[in-house]
Amino acid sequence: VLTQAAFDMRLNKASLAIRNVMRSPDIIGVEEVESLTTLQAIAAKLNADAGNPNPNYQAFLVEGNDPGGIDVGFLVKSSRVTAVSVTQIGKDATYIDPTNGQPASLNDRPPLLLLANIQAPSGSLFAVTVVVNHLRSLLSLNDPTTGPRVRAKRRAQAEFLANLIQSRQIANSSERIVVLGDFNAFQVNDGYVDTMGTIKGAPATANQVALDSADLVNPDLINLLDVMP
Secondary structure (H helix, E strand, O other), X not given: OOOHHHHHHHHHHHHHHHHHHOOOOOEEEEEEEOOHHHHXXXXXXXXXXXXXXXXXXXXXXXXXXXXOOOEEEEEEEOOOEEEEEEEEOOOOOEEEEOOOOEEEEOOOOOOEEEEEEEEOOOOOEEEEEEEEEEOOOOOXXXXXXXXXXXXXXXXXXXXXXXXXXXXXXXXXXXXXXXXXXEOOOOOOOOOOEOHHHHHHOOOOOOOOOOEOOOOOOOOOOOOHHHHOO
């Protein structure tokens, strides 16, 4: 439990980072936020610090399953973006824990899917779909006891997200999909689970990774890190 002074300091740091470093994006995916009330406090601080014009950031967060109480959410600049809907995906999804062969909860921080319309300078609306994620960390990845469970969960989460993406591409091939957040994964295959490759649609082959996945996404997504100089 933070003191008010400590909480206010965190709000100030978040506002400075978002405004001065990130340059106030239209849509921000956030991780490790405790509650909608907390995210609303961040939005209020941003709006107060921005001056004119007011970005009118709106906060969206749905509670998940994380035992530590952290969640994913969105900050949406309503001066330019209209949030059509925000939907939590996969709160009740399960995977098979290889240590006991029993179903277990898959998504501690279930993805949130935002449908939004961005006001383009030309006057037309630009529809976009954004999925924010916070996947299982690499903690205990190589532990002899818990490692198999961690690796299986990481693969199952990557495949769950890849299947979500593909289902939307099949339903609407022209949908503009942005997938972001804390994937807790390297840009490249880590040798245990190729999280980013699986989500992108270019998974590592069985001879390159301990737990391989099928190619579930077509057409592939573009990892923006791959196009940076």
